[in-house]
Amino acid sequence: MPIIINLDVMLAKRKMRSNELAERVGITTANLSILKTGKAKAIRFSTLEAICKELDCQPGDIIEFVEETN
Amino acid sequence: MEKLPFLRTLTGITFILCMVILVFAVPFIFMALFFPAQVPFEVNGTKAVDMAPEDYVMLGVKIVVFGIWTYALYLFRGILTLFSKKKIFDDAVILLLGNTGKALLAGFILYFISEFLYNVIVENTFSVGIGAELLVVILALFFMVLSEVFLTAKKMKEENDLTI
Numbered sequence: 001m002p003i004i005i006n007l008d009v010m011l012a013k014r015k016m017r018s019n020e021l022a023e024r025v026g027i028t029t030a031n032l033s034i035l036k037t038g039k040a041k042a043i044r045f046s047t048l049e050a051i052c053k054e055l056d057c058q059p060g061d062i063i064e065f066v067e068e069t070n
Numbered sequence: 071m072e073k074l075p076f077l078r079t080l081t082g083i084t085f086i087l088c089m090v091i092l093v094f095a096v097p098f099i100f101m102a103l104f105f106p107a108q109v110p111f112e113v114n115g116t117k118a119v120d121m122a123p124e125d126y127v128m129l130g131v132k133i134v135v136f137g138i139w140t141y142a143l144y145l146f147r148g149i150l151t152l153f154s155k156k157k158i159f160d161d162a163v164i165l166l167l168g169n170t171g172k173a174l175l176a177g178f179i180l181y182f183i184s185e186f187l188y189n190v191i192v193e194n195t196f197s198v199g200i201g202a203e204l205l206v207v208i209l210a211l212f213f214m215v216l217s218e219v220f221l222t223a224k225k226m227k228e229e230n231d232l233t234i
Contacts, residue, residue: 040233
């Protein structure tokens, strides 16, 4: 998928662990793992808002569009 | 879901009865074919000794159709078993629903063609009539549509599960 999730990068920048973010955002660690590994099909605005709030970043810092090459 | 165990039991009993009929019907056709005089009852008002070869073929076809529909019942029983295990949006359910519909339709097509050919060749009458068998076609298509609906529902559920 050409949409890349850079959650790992932001977590490293903020020196925050995945389970801590999951707890703060109010989602399960399993769901956060799905998001981190790029298996997620969609993300709710409410989840995105909560993640951005906790990591103090913009949606563009987490989600990136990369053109697919054949 | 209280109706499910009742339906499952009812389907199970019907399936067992169908199997009993099949178990007796298959040896019967051979008995009627090789020892017609020993058949103690009449088939459609005709004694086994008076039955023409085409009547045997028709009887054989009807037993095959009955067997196919019994198989459809067996598949339906499988679906109900999966439902009772709370496996609803499962690949097996989708496959079984589709196969049940196909089995019902295959049985109907075989029955319709054989009946049509029997009327044309033996009875010398050309008649295309659709009666209660139409319900089988409707049921078959319903199962096939249901299979597609379940496939769509499974995809939607997967998408929903992967929405964070």
